[in-house]
Amino acid sequence: xxxxxxxxxxxxxxxxxxxxxxxxxxxxxxxxxxxxxxxxxxxxxxxxxxxxxxxxxxxxxxxxxxxxxxxxxxxxxxxxxxxxxxxxxxxxxxxxxxxxxxxxxxxxxxxxxxxxxxxxxxxxxxxxxxxxxxxxxxxxxxxxxxxxxxxxxxxxxxxxxxxxxxxxxxxxxxxxxxxxxxxxxxxxxxxxxxxxxxxxxxxxxxxxxxxxxxxxxxxxxxxxxxxxxxxxxxxxxxxxxxxxxxxxxxxxxxxxxxxxxxxxxxxxxxxxxxxxxxxxxxxxxxx
Amino acid sequence: xxxxxxxxxxxxxxxxxxxxxxxxxxxxxxxxxxxxxxxxxxxxxxxxxxxxxxxxxxxxxxxxxxxxxxxxxxxxxxxxxxxxxxxxxxxxxxxxxxxxxxxxxxxxxxxxxxxxxxxxxxxxxxxxxxxxxxxxxxxxxxxxxxxxxxxxxxxxxxxxxxxxxxxxxxxxxxxxxxxxxxxxxxxxxxxxxxxxxxxxxxxxxxxxxxxxxxxxxxxxxxxxxxxxxxxxxxxxxxxxxxxxxxxxxxxxxxxxxxxxxxxxxxxxxxxxxxxxxxxxxxxxxxx
Numbered sequence: 001x002x003x004x005x006x007x008x009x010x011x012x013x014x015x016x017x018x019x020x021x022x023x024x025x026x027x028x029x030x031x032x033x034x035x036x037x038x039x040x041x042x043x044x045x046x047x048x049x050x051x052x053x054x055x056x057x058x059x060x061x062x063x064x065x066x067x068x069x070x071x072x073x074x075x076x077x078x079x080x081x082x083x084x085x086x087x088x089x090x091x092x093x094x095x096x097x098x099x100x101x102x103x104x105x106x107x108x109x110x111x112x113x114x115x116x117x118x119x120x121x122x123x124x125x126x127x128x129x130x131x132x133x134x135x136x137x138x139x140x141x142x143x144x145x146x147x148x149x150x151x152x153x154x155x156x157x158x159x160x161x162x163x164x165x166x167x168x169x170x171x172x173x174x175x176x177x178x179x180x181x182x183x184x185x186x187x188x189x190x191x192x193x194x195x196x197x198x199x200x201x202x203x204x205x206x207x208x209x210x211x212x213x214x215x216x217x218x219x220x221x222x223x224x225x226x227x228x229x230x231x232x233x234x235x236x237x238x239x240x241x242x243x244x245x246x247x248x249x250x251x252x253x254x255x256x257x258x259x260x261x262x263x264x265x266x267x268x269x270x271x272x273x274x275x276x277x278x279x280x281x282x283x284x285x286x287x
Numbered sequence: 288x289x290x291x292x293x294x295x296x297x298x299x300x301x302x303x304x305x306x307x308x309x310x311x312x313x314x315x316x317x318x319x320x321x322x323x324x325x326x327x328x329x330x331x332x333x334x335x336x337x338x339x340x341x342x343x344x345x346x347x348x349x350x351x352x353x354x355x356x357x358x359x360x361x362x363x364x365x366x367x368x369x370x371x372x373x374x375x376x377x378x379x380x381x382x383x384x385x386x387x388x389x390x391x392x393x394x395x396x397x398x399x400x401x402x403x404x405x406x407x408x409x410x411x412x413x414x415x416x417x418x419x420x421x422x423x424x425x426x427x428x429x430x431x432x433x434x435x436x437x438x439x440x441x442x443x444x445x446x447x448x449x450x451x452x453x454x455x456x457x458x459x460x461x462x463x464x465x466x467x468x469x470x471x472x473x474x475x476x477x478x479x480x481x482x483x484x485x486x487x488x489x490x491x492x493x494x495x496x497x498x499x500x501x502x503x504x505x506x507x508x509x510x511x512x513x514x515x516x517x518x519x520x521x522x523x524x525x526x527x528x529x530x531x532x533x534x535x536x537x538x539x540x541x542x543x544x545x546x547x548x549x550x551x552x553x554x555x556x557x558x559x560x561x562x563x564x565x566x567x568x569x570x571x572x573x574x
Contacts, residue, residue, distance in 0.1 A: 040338055041328065048534045051327055054559070123537070154441040165455050172452060247335045250410070272341070 017074030045122025332409025
């Protein structure tokens, strides 16, 4: 089997990364996808940076050992805290690592005439400030607002993505953006759960462009695989397989809300006995 | 130091158990309390039973090694899945283990003239059905309704315990109970977060008695320590200390919403290198 026939590894703390998986499927229909949701340790959004790095290395190491040709970090919190560590860890293995932040930032900069850009995400993503730094690095005159909206995750997982509760929560979190002196023209959905709430978010912020990192990330993955000569050449449609570290039943119930179909075939893997720094390299030990 | 001078260990997956800690403080003001919130692995409510047992044994083992005279499982999900395992594990060490379910059940049965009792909790607690079994065991003609209300946890942690969002969520979850043919006269708050939402819950269910396991559990602990001759005899007020497994900053911010004061002194402990079955006994290995 040639390297290009290996699956793309897609890693998230839980179900949220399924929005990225879906975008990859649409953009790269011939590719096999191996998804790992770290459901024994979800959510990453409230963990400390060190803990997120530790968990990410363990999951990345597991996917690397199974054999993947690229690793997509389909989780904003993991991208915020662990992307660099994962890149350094995977480089000796020749595995490119693609996070969701850079592609989302590039897309937002294309979308925003004014440079007034807001970012919403988990507590961890907002605290990490990776979006703000990347946006300001590319456009120093940009006006960036970063806002945690943790309840959006619970709403998406509960399936309450429309109706009065979702609208009221969106209004409470986001109306300050609408009412501010310099309202944003572009909003980055900096958490993979949030695209499920795009409609209620758009109602609160009429005229604001919503940037969903999932499609931007899928484009970035396609470009990177093409550059590296790793695109799969086959007429057989790609297949997706799913791994979780706990509670498969809930993953499939909640996952259906994200994918429209039950994520399958799926199985539980136990990473608890694997070394936290499972990626074989020199830098992870200092991470 | 005599055994009765040891602290009471109080264990929860995160911050919710602080409602139990507070009740213990009020009921047993002379006792020292050692709280451990497993914030690296919170929430337990969506984990599988095996995973909850594994995490609970690790935390219980850590507290046992530090030296506690009793172990209070201040988490409904951990009580549901892991109480028996912890009891078996701690018995050879002579450490009594008290969960939140039996005391809450006893209190609810005292409160309910009709025997129509509803229980709300996390997905894990409801799926486990421990409340239902215990209630029906004691009162076979009872009518039990069990209902997961996962968003209540996010609301409590976000500090949105009153106002339109909290009211609307409570209405959505609980109005079916009010409108049912046989509405309950008693509602068990089967998650340690829920007492923070008692006011909005009471608005949706006027006339229904709310049972908060925290005070019932504190009474049960007092009784057990008295029976075992383990009450601390001292005029010095008891002290509380806090351990978390991750993200101390967030524990203290969110914890203040539960306690009214910042939980302190507090420190981070790393349990990741400890054996999952850290309690030294024969049964945990088969758990």
